[in-house]
Amino acid sequence: MDLAELTGHIAPVAFGIATIGPAIGVGLVVGKTVEAVARQPELQGRLTGLMFLGIAFTEALAFIGIAVAFIPFP
């Protein structure tokens, strides 16, 4: 089978590739926050807020990946 003959919808593939980086990023953000809360539980309130800000910025990249999947490439 020739790879060039493959047809179909490429958008989910683009989304899948675009989520790899943000997935690692969100994992790092959450993991480091859990680590920090375990070290200093009294800072949980502020660390949680920063964590969600970090998650929002990181997952925005994945969401732009979704948008790119809709661009009509020739």
Added chain:
Amino acid sequence: MTVVPMLKRTLVLDALLAVAIAVVGGGIGLWVAGTPGVLGAVIGAALTFVFMGLTALTVILAARTTKGDLLSPLFFGIVLGGWMVKLAIFLVVAIVFGRSPAIDPLVLFFTVVASVVGSLAIDVYAFMTSRMGYVSDVKLPHETGDSTPPKSSPKADESSD
């Protein structure tokens, strides 16, 4: 959980932003691409609101369910479950609107990017302007309705250097 009021505020501001971007983007979409442009702008704004808002919504639900325990497995289960819902929504949208001539994909793309950038700006604004105590689950005086100072305030750590 002290972060919940901030997230509620973010949700409200995100909804207002989605409406504003749908109106402005719809106008520009109508100008450049006609009716498919309007539909692309509306779907783009709605999709961004759902995707960016679902995280905040799941965190609020998780905080309510686990009573603010960040280290509870149920907390992360609810938040990550919300992301599975996002994946399902994306697949449905990609299948229904992926190659549909009813929407203009370029208008949808620019609407989504503008909404994401605006939503991030709102997140930062809500975070910077919210009152967050260093101690989680603390009731601030305006939340309890009690204006009298506490009888015994915790002493500052004087022994630390």
